[in-house]
Every structure is written in structure tokens, then in C-alpha cells.
Amino acid sequence: MKFQDLRAQLTPERKRHLITLVIGLAVSWTLASLMACATSLKTGGPTALYQQLGGVAGITQITDRTLDRVSTDPRTKRTFANVKMKALKESVATYVCKVADGPCVYEGETMRNSHADLGISGAEFDLMVEILRDEINQANAPTVAKNELLRRLAPTRRDIVKG
Template sequence: MRYPAIAVALVTMLALAGCQSMAEKTDRPESLYLQLGERSGIASIVEDLLYLIVEDERINEQFSGVDVRQFHSNLTDQLCELSGGPCTYSGREMRESHADMNVTDTQFNALAENLILAMEQNNIPTGAQNRLIKRLVPLYPQIRNL
């Protein structure tokens, strides 16, 4: 009777080790980039995000006067780079570009919410969405000028 319990424990441990190994393989930097659809997929996400921003009264004024083409290009490059893609973000530093915007928590959260909606519109898996958001979180203090 003890052997079946040990066998179950061993099989469970092997299964968990296999899951962990699979998670490590899928967590390579390039896999997030691929899950986002490479540069063209990221560009589509950013385009959908821009439409959501325009419609969102919580944040659309913050973006009035922004060069939409330049913003699209810079954000696409930034998300591409952050996701492990071959792009290089060459825009201004976050602290510099947000210095006079006085971004509130509500506005920051609204933009994050819209980014998630844009990813959902592009059928990005939830795990990939979470991984991208996790990589964006360290930028928060620079955007909020804390």
C-alpha cells in the first residue's frame, strides 16, 4: 500500500518538474515577442491602443497635440524591445517625456487598461499580456515622476 502512495508522489513531482521546465522554455524573451505577433503584431496592438485612447475621456486630453505617427513608432519599438524583440527604442527617456504631464494614478491605470483591451482585441494570450505588463511596471515611477 505504501508503494502506490510513493508512486503517486513521484509521478506528481515529475509532472510538476515537467511543467516548470515547459514554463522556463516558454518564458524565453523571444517567446513573448512571438506571442505578441512580432513587430507587426505589436504595431497592431499599438494602433488599437491609439483608438482606445482617443475614445477614453479619462486620458485623451493628455495625448492631444501628440504626433500620432511618431508616438505609434516609438511605442511599437519600445514594446518590441521590452518583449525581447530585435527592435531598439530610440525615443526620449520616460521621465523626460512625461515631465510636465502630471500623470495621475487613474490616468496611468486607464492607459494600462486600454493596453490590455488592445491586446485582447488582437487575441494575445492572457499569460503574454501579464508578462508584458510585468515588464512595463518598472517604468511606472518614471512616468509618475516619483
């Protein structure tokens, strides 16, 4: 039977049913994909957070640019005055890579110890997170990955903020 014949046989009611069915299938497929994506982010599946952030290269670009900005911004630069930025950049990139379930081995201090004497205020911490968010956007990482990384880093606030 030709497509034209098939169309001619469709009553308006059948057409409505068909359209509803197609829309229903499309919505179900989209929801299932979104759920699979969110689940694999948590379990480290094929769309793992680390990969979505661009691997070591993507993460290093994001953290390097964030540190370049916080260490020169008048609102946060005081803390970085005597810090060796090259070593700090390596350490922060490795830490974030590990937080994102990447293959990196972080051997630095805990967040509590490394920031203990710095007197970092809530405002300083929040600004760094805002800059980090902006740099993840600039790197074109998916929104779901950005939110997941920021969600994982959020608890460090209570260890880092002292001011």
C-alpha cells in the same frame, strides 16, 4: 497477447495503479511544459515573449489600438491634444517590441523624460494599462505573455505618473 487478454488479467487494484500512473504522468508533463514555457519567456527561448505577442505586426496592432483608444477616451485624451499620433505610435510600438526582447532598436527618450511635463495621474496610467490588457486579449496572445509584458511595464509607472 491480445488487448482483450491483457484487460482480463488486470485486477481492479492493478487497474487503479495503472490509472494513477497515467494521471501522474499527464500532470507531470503539463507542469514541466508550463515551467519550460515560463523559463523560456524569461530567457528569450523559442517561445520568447516577442513571438508570443505576434512579432512586430502583433505588437504594432496592440499598441496602435491602445493609443487610438487612450487618445479619444474622455478620461485620458487631454494629454494627446497636440501630439503627432503617427510618430507616437511608431515610438511606442518600438519601445514595447524592445521591452518584449524583440529585434527593434528604440532610440526615443526615457519614460521619465518623455512624460515629465505631462502631469499624468495614477488613474490615467491605470486606464491605459487596462486598455492595453484588453487589446492583448483581443489579439488572442497567451495569458502568460500578457502577464509577463504587463509585469515588465509596471515599473514605468513611477517614472510616468506625476499627478
